[in-house]
Amino acid sequence: MPVQSRTEAQQRTDEIHAFRRELQDLEGRGILVLTPEQRRALESHHGALLAEYAREFDVDRDAQAKQLSWGMRIASLAGALALGASVFFLFYQFWGRFSTALQVAILIAAALGSFAATAWIQGRDGSGYFTKLAAMVAFVCFVLNVALLGQIFDITPSDKALVPWAAFALLLAYACDARLLLGAGILCGIAFVGARTGTFSGAYWLDFGERPENFFPAAALLIAVPQLVRHDRFPAFPQTYRVFALLTLYLPMLVLANWGELSYLDFDPGLVKGGYQIAGFVASGLLAWLGVRRGWAGVANTSVTFFLIFLYTKFFDWWWDWMPKYLFFFVLGLTAVLFLMILRRLRAHGATAQGGAAR
């Protein structure tokens, strides 16, 4: 089974270790005992695979390495954000001292150079941490490139700038298996689709945030991406798309459930508020169920979280003013307990269904 990404290599490594532990247990109980030839062949095969994965993808070989790996991931994320900010302020600090031609040359060279550097680092960095860091810097350089060109030449601000930013972020995300950049690309895409939706009604593009419904088409597109595009090499990406899709759906709903006058709908704001409150409950409830059923942990968790937020904001509206605070928080606590019981039943139902399917 050839692997093409670090995620797949890590998954295969974990499977091999699990298999070894299980085999050891079975042998200890005398249920399955391999012949010396079989054992040698198996160990040689697994040893070769593990060595290959370690060499090619710098995978975590044991639990301790995995824990350290988490630390490296956090350091890489913080480093990427800090280096991106550093590049931004570095240019901001000195760009006024250069002629216009030099400013343009530096901006383009920084974007191209940081991108080439990312590719170069990727060829030498099996772990991917340094590559992701470099990719983030490359993305910041490109955003800075376009934004500062706009400032240098007083170019009319346009939502069209979001398209190359999104494309570049997605290119880097898929090239470097970087979820942070996938998120950046998705955010640019959400902003572009939202702005375009806003302009359909004749409004100015930068006002798109004033009508939360402008985000719904972007949510629909995002939820469709992992259904339409296979992500075999990027097993974590579909979840990222789905979680962003749900945030793009729930957050505007939450805003409209509290401020109905922001809606496009030409009804009484109270009616609009009520409608979006019901829609919020129904959507988060149904999607939580769908998430559990399909095994989409991100969808289930995000939906459950928003169901609770919708519920608690309603409780706050209804009871905060007149209910004694101990009682208010007691009701919240009871609701959480009730919720836990429902989720436990759902989990048990899911396990039974899977067991049935296995039989």
Added chain:
Amino acid sequence: MNWTRRHTLALGAVLIVATNAVALLGVAYNRSGTPGSELRLSQRELRPPFEWGLQKENSGLSLKLLWRVANRDAEKRGVANEYGWGAIPAWLDRAKLTELGFDLSRPDSTPAGRRYYAKLRSREAYLVLELAGPPYQAALDAARERAENRKADALAHPGDARLKAQADFSQSQLFHEEHEASRLFVVDAGLDAGALRAKYADRSRYAIVLGRVRPTLEGNGARVGGYVTAVINDSVNVPLGMRKAFEGVPPRSYGFGQRYAGPEIEATVAFGKRFEPWLAGVARKP
């Protein structure tokens, strides 16, 4: 086809180069040929940024184009009410707003009507900026009249400290209007830049720019008026070669701060084919 690192590199490089090419070609197109307008502005209309927050880290210089809108109602006139969002101009009436694409056919006296008008968002339109024209003269005349009236009131009641303070304030407002306030007024709007140019042909006095307008209900729904909510490109970058002329030009408030004590500047701001401005020349007055 197997996707390799070379493909990624090539695609990324093409994306970067193409994006820059599109942006720079747009700039070249905007600045090609004779500029659409060329206004000779001073430090009254071009304000350097205030040095606070992250601005302290910025070594570049971008000037803010200060534009005004003459208030329709005489009692609301005055510098403080006329920058940006403050004013509802007489020319931006129901007919003009309809011409700009707003559907104002709904009654504005019912709750549903008021809700409809409150929901209307700003739209893009071409705006006409006039330098030192009749609206500026009217603002100057109003400031003079106000200062004279307040001075007369104060002289008629010598012991009244409140009237004395009002007279002093009106005098400082008059000074501001005469020497410091922007003379650039938005005087018209439309969807056809060519028609506006034909109507306002003097390119050294009128500039056509991109902006945004929005209707509003006044007097609890009594009538519909409009705001100029923005001039979209209201900043002008200063290239390195022209920076020296702006040394010592301080940012200032709208007439409530200290009197301007910086150098006098004459800057030529050109507006191109895409209505984007640039600094074409600058000189310090002796």
